[in-house]
Amino acid sequence: MNETRTTGRTADARPSTGIGRARGWARLALLLVAGCAAVVAAGAGSGGWLVLLIGFAGLAVAGAGVWWVLARRGGARLLGGLLAVAAPVAVLVLYAASGLWVVAVGALALWAAALASARTSLRILRRPRGMHTRRSPRPRRPVLIMNVRSGGGKVERFGLVARAEQLGARVVLLGQDTYVDPATVARQAVADGADLLGVAGGDGTQALVAAVAAEHGIPFLVIAAGTRNHFAMDLGLDRTDPVRSLDALTDGVELRVDLGEVSGRAFVNTVSFGAYAEIVQSPEYRDSKAATALEHLPELLAGDGGATLDVRADDARVHAPQALLVSNNAYARADPLGGGRRPRLDAGLLGVIGVRVDSAAQAAELALLGERASGITSLTSLRVVVEADRDTIPVAIDGEAVELPTPVVCSVRAGVLRVRVPRHRPGAAYAPPTVDWRRIVRLALGHPDPRTLKDSYDV
The missing domain is CATH 2.60.200.40 (Tumour Suppressor Smad4)
Known part of the structure; x- marks a missing residue:
């Protein structure tokens, strides 16, 4: 996640080196596509050309079945469910019974390898550099708001209160007897002198407190103690162990991130x-x-x-x-x-x-x-x-x-939002780009389009 900036000759050399590597992967992807077509063509005498058609048809029928499950009731929904399950199974059975399974497996393996190579090519050009981090002083009066019900009780299960207090934070608990507005708690904490606000809870609670932190220009700390923790994931935090989020209190860096707003209310996701x-x-x-x-x-x-x-x-x-x-x-x-x-x-x-x-x-x-x-x-x-x-x-x-x-x-x-995160964190999982075969062909031929060049090292 941490960004490493390079300057001078090294930075100037990266795009050309990257494009050369990406071109090699693009050419490999096209070779694998050609190999896939050759495998299908070699099996044409025994109906090999039907392999792709049957597979695509089965996928289409399964998609239609899912639609009927969602959009219909009664017999139509039942029929849709049967189609969604039976169509892929029928394709596999037909491949096995007709002897086309060898052709199908070979073609699918080559196609999967071609997609992987193409994505590697695009990934090299669009290498995620991570959001820029900067050093910031350790907070002196951090206040952490923890919802004891979030994530099925992660606050208690991971001992977050005791660990936070060991690190010098004041903890305010929510989700006990009566509802307490997190934003009200956050504003009172700022009025009492808090120089950092943090939340252990779901993304909805995160957004309410983040808005207060942004309003007062103080850092915000995310503790991955909700159910899904999408915001924490995209910040690169460890969602399996929320205790590691607290490392930001003693060994943290700061990110500047955006905050969404809908009809005057903040949202993070x-x-x-x-x-x-x-x-x-x-x-x-x-x-x-x-x-x-x-x-x-x-x-x-x-x-x-x-x-x-x-x-x-x-x-x-x-x-x-x-x-x-x-x-x-x-x-x-x-x-x-x-x-x-x-x-x-x-x-x-x-x-x-x-x-x-x-x-x-x-x-x-x-x-x-x-x-x-x-x-x-x-x-x-x-x-x-x-x-x-x-x-x-x-x-x-x-x-x-x-x-x-x-x-x-x-x-x-x-x-507008200053987010304090641990210096050492897993980072967000790589999201493979959608494969655009026109760009792959142009890149393989040595003619990357202007959009490809613009995207290089720009993520």
């Missing part, structure tokens, strides 16, 4: 609109997420159970997405089936992902093409305005369900 935001409003969602989603999705996907959204992201428009995700900095990939992470938290831009799938055919396309499917809109923006055919709409802010009046305005406050 995402703001969701549409289907997900509607579902999390349900009181049953916390205890039964899958069943609640399946109960509400058919109406939401058909447009009968939720508001119709109209989205303006700077000069771009996204009309009537079924689901909309606005993130504090963009995710590396927009594939809703693949998850993801944010390579940076200091780019000063919102990420916008809109999803609209209206039929089984579009669901099949999504299964085949992922984030390149026509139902996926992915872009970045400084400001996002969400309008609707209702006066108020449900919104999920860092996973917390709220209702906001329309229009809902999302923006980003660049570099």
Whole structure:
């Protein structure tokens, strides 16, 4: 995670060296693609050309089955579930029975190797350098706010209170008998002289206290004691051992990161609109997420159970997405089936992902093409305005369900949050770039496009 800056001759040499290595990997990727085609062609006499067609068809049918599971009830949902499971199994059985499995395994292995080589090529050009860190003095009066219920009781399980107090921090506990507003606690701590605010809790609590820290210009410390800890992950913290987050108190460095804002409320990760935001409003969602989603999705996907959204992201428009995700900095990939992470938290831009799938055919396309499917809109923006055919709409802010009046305005406050992190931390997991074969071909031929050169060492 820590950035190492280079200057002079070494820094000037890096791009050309990197492009040379990337070109080699791009050429290997094309050779592997050719090998994949050769394997399929060699098996053509026994139906080898059917290998890819059957595999793609099975994936498409499985995608359509998933759509019916989500968008239908009764017999159609049952049929969809059977298709989603049976289609891939049927493809494997057919390969085995016809003797095509050798061709299929060989072709898939070569294709996987080609994708890995192509991603390595792009990764070299877009090598994540990490967010810039700077030294800062050790806090004298740190105050840490800990939610004892977050993450299934991680505060108590990992002994965070005792460890924090050993390191000189004052601890305020939340989640006990009555609800206490974290922002109110944070403001009182600042008034009492706190020179650092920290949170052991979920991302929603993190955002509330982070806003207070940003308002007063004091450092903010993240303790990965929530359930998912997306913010902690993208900061490169160790999510398996929240005690290590406390190392920042004695041996820490500082990052300047952005803070999202939606209708005057801060968020550190995402703001969701549409289907997900509607579902999390349900009181049953916390205890039964899958069943609640399946109960509400058919109406939401058909447009009968939720508001119709109209989205303006700077000069771009996204009309009537079924689901909309606005993130504090963009995710590396927009594939809703693949998850993801944010390579940076200091780019000063919102990420916008809109999803609209209206039929089984579009669901099949999504299964085949992922984030390149026509139902996926992915872009970045400084400001996002969400309008609707209702006066108020449900919104999920860092996973917390709220209702906001329309229009809902999302923006980003660049570099306003000083985050103190341990000097030594695992770093965020690498997010492989989406493979653009046109760029790979141009790079292999020695003609990288201007976008490739601009992206080099710029992440």
